[in-house]
Amino acid sequence: MPLGDNLGDKIDSRYCGVETEFNDDMPHVLSHNLNGGFDFVVAPLMEPRYRPSLINSATRDSSVLPFAASDLVLSPSQWSGHVVGKISSWIDLDSEDDVLREDSEITLKQELAWASHLSLQACLLPTPKGKSCGNYARCVNQILQNLNNMQLWLRIPLDKSDDDDAAAGSSDGMLVDPTDSWELWNSFHVLCERHSQLSIAVDVLSSLPSVNSLARWFGEPVKAAFVHTDSFLTNARGYPCLSRHHQKLLSLFFYYSIQIVLSGNAMHQHSGGTTPSGDKLTDNHAQHAQKHGLRAYLEYVSYLYQKMEPLSEQEQFEIGYRDFLQSPLQPLMDNLEAQTYETFEKDSVKYIQYQRAVSKALVDRISDENASTQTVVLMVVGAGRGPLVRASLQAAEETGRKLKVYAVEKNPNAVVTLHSLVKLEGWENIVTIISGDMRSWDAPEKADILVSELLGSFGDNELSPECLDGAQRFLKPDGISIPSSYTSFIQPVTTSKLYNDVKLHNDLLHFETAYVVKLHRLAKLSPTQSVFNFTHPNYSPNKSNQRYKKLRFEIPKETGSTIVHGFAGYFDAILYKEVHLGIEPTTATPNMFSWFPIFFPLRSPVYVKAGSPLDFHIWRCCGNTKVWYEWCVTSPTTSPVHNSNGRSYWVGL
Structure with a gap:
């Protein structure tokens, strides 16, 4: 039963799941939880006491594996639409115990093969144990190479220490900072070659990291959030509720289409008389509340979902464009439709x-x-x-x-x-x-x-400077140009979704193209900085529309280490005197949808250590028949110069 319809769109976060224990009666597990109001279950596939090494080696190949149920006990649509597989939590593929490590590898492959056979949409992988995840990631990466369309959710606790003296982590993907779970995820992700079918399921604990630290996760491929019952407080009526910090976090999960999964046992004593909002429960609700121990928690999550503001008319218009890469218009070279x-x-x-x-x-x-x-x-x-x-x-x-x-x-x-x-x-x-x-x-x-x-998403990217320079000859010496000036802005972002979409093309050209895109699933890592400015009319005798800018971005230390997938670009224009319009986030014209931001991707994502600066260079180059941008990073690592000589992307004159 969806949480509600108040947002105006059919986002995945309308559906709430529940984590269950192992049970070989899957029809009962599914019916009990669906009747209790949940939309899907996250259920173990294998008997938790099973270990390959405990099976007699002579009969191991012929033994029947202790899976939760035959594939026939549920219909294919039930398996696919209502069950997320949960891989055994005991596995430890980086254990120093050879037997445990080998058992873990065998079991992981067996369970994922069974999940694939059932056509499950997703499987939950247990959190890596210890500081090293190299062998675990290697085995998962092997499986990903031949996996069907199933997503693998790596379980990661939403945790980061505020200790300034904590270890800073390693970018080689092997040893990670134990105080920052993002480092654990990033190491695993890098070792798996940032595979598009590897996602995150975050564990929401009773204490949360800082707002800055949390923000970077929204640029990562987070698919689900496990909210534990011990994270809930108790309201005056004895019902479960969440702190304001947790409430705000769940609102962001809803906004970014991240599904909530309730986990744990009921921790509250509650009556069946009222909902978390204080309204009387219907007889039907009261009946479900008695049947399912976590019904009160589900009611509260639903209450938070329905409290959200409906999408504005502009947001509803933009939904279909979210994180969809488009080539910028070339109105000078092409005739618009x-x-x-x-x-x-x-x-x-x-x-x-x-x-x-x-x-x-x-x-x-x-x-x-x-x-x-x-x-x-x-x-x-x-x-x-x-x-x-x-x-x-x-x-x-x-x-x-x-x-x-x-x-x-x-x-x-x-x-x-x-x-x-x-x-x-x-x-x-x-x-x-x-x-x-x-x-x-x-x-x-x-x-x-x-x-x-003639303005583009980056101000000058649709050749407004060249066009207006050519047109100003028929403007009186004291004439007025509208717009009179415009400035481009840029900022580093984490956006795993866009990076993977560009990577799918498997060529250089697409990594050296600037895209127009309605940015949605991303983390803005630092405030915008101005790049290029143009003023009209421009009667300077030595005027040139070529530009170069070097920018240093300071990413707050409390954010933690991050990955930069590229740079988001915007513009702000002065039409005349104090009348302006633009899309730069801090000054954006409200309710205007003519322009989406521009996105400059990086061929290889850049790891930025907590508190380290990021140096970015961008050039606007002009030739006889085209204008193009080149860009690169020089710190903390050096990237190639992208789009040299406009070989992949240009705007035709």
Whole structure:
């Protein structure tokens, strides 16, 4: 029974599971827990007392393994849809005891083979024991090479010591810092070549690490969170509840589609009279509460889920784009399609900001006394299907200024729509449509105001500098450019999802491409820093649109060690004076969806030790026919320079 429907989308975290003990009556285990309100069980597959070495060697090959049940006792859909296999917790593949190590390796392979036979969607691997996980990871990696679509969840306690003197860990994947469970996961992950079918199931304990330390996990492939009953407090009515820190953490799990699994025995005495929110229980709820010992805990998790704010209209629009890699648009080289225009035109916030900017520019350009006698010449360069023309004319009406508009557009298909719009609105005497490239058009007169929307996710990545440099020749010396300036920003991120998606292509080209993506499952490791700035008009005699920036990012020591998979890029633009729009996280224009961030991947993820700096270099390079970016890391390790000479990714002039 899903936790609720309040979020507006069908995320996986709507489904809550429960960890069970070994039981050879799987139909009873499943029916008892599903009837109790849970959606799936995490159940042991093998009798816990089984050891291969205890079986007589002469009969070992013919023995029947003590699995929980035959594959026939449940239907294939029940096994696949409601059971997560739990690998025996006693196994220790890095034990110094040779017999235990060999038993562990044999059992791991047997249980995962059985889970694969049952077509389970996931199996829970026990937490590595001790400081070394090399042999455990080697065996898991061998299995991953030939595994079907099943996910392996490595169980990791959500733990990090705040002791500044703790060992810092090792990036070689063998010895790990015992005070930081992220180090344990990272070592195992590296040894398994960061395989996309290896994920994490975190154990949520009664004490939690710092907020900074927790944040880095959301860029990792966390699939489930085991919340232990001893992590719960008791409210005034005797019901289980969680601390504010735990509540906030569960809200993040819900947001990032991480499934909750309740674990442990009931620790609270409670009546069947009320729910955790204080409402009366229905007879049906009370009946389930009596049947299942963890029902009160499930009710509380459901209560937290339903307390979450519903997704906004913008978030609902963006759901389908979350963590989906898209190649940036090339509107100068390619003609956009009608569907692309339509999507951008729906962003009313953007055009409201443009209208505000034009209104202020008109008022500054023409005084109230001259408003009825003087006409402002305004040119929209890259007019598309006309939304900026409309915004400019609305600004003129709002301010009582007279306007003459030139709409310049190179896409002949969009020009058809422009002509239709002008005729429909009766703008024939106000708007002149120019079908051609702004860089080669000879304007019949100079403009007072030049308006464009050539900005990309990184500000300059759709060649706004080159286009506006070419167009400013028909702007009056004291003319106004809207936008007047824009700045790009960048920050390091952990995003295992995007890294694996790029890695799937198995080539250099995709690791040297910058992508537009609605970032979702990621950890932002350091505040953004500004990169490139462009101002318009630019009358400098030695102007160049080539740029280079070196940035040093300081990752807080309390965060702990991290992995950098790449860099997220944003922009902020000043349209006119105080009117701005942008997507830089700290100043982002609310409810605007025209731009998603840009993502610059790294060919090899960079391990950054706790408290160490990260040095990043980025270049904007210009040639005769293209513009491209190159980027690299030089500290704490050195990466290759990505996209040298624009060999993989460029924007065509």
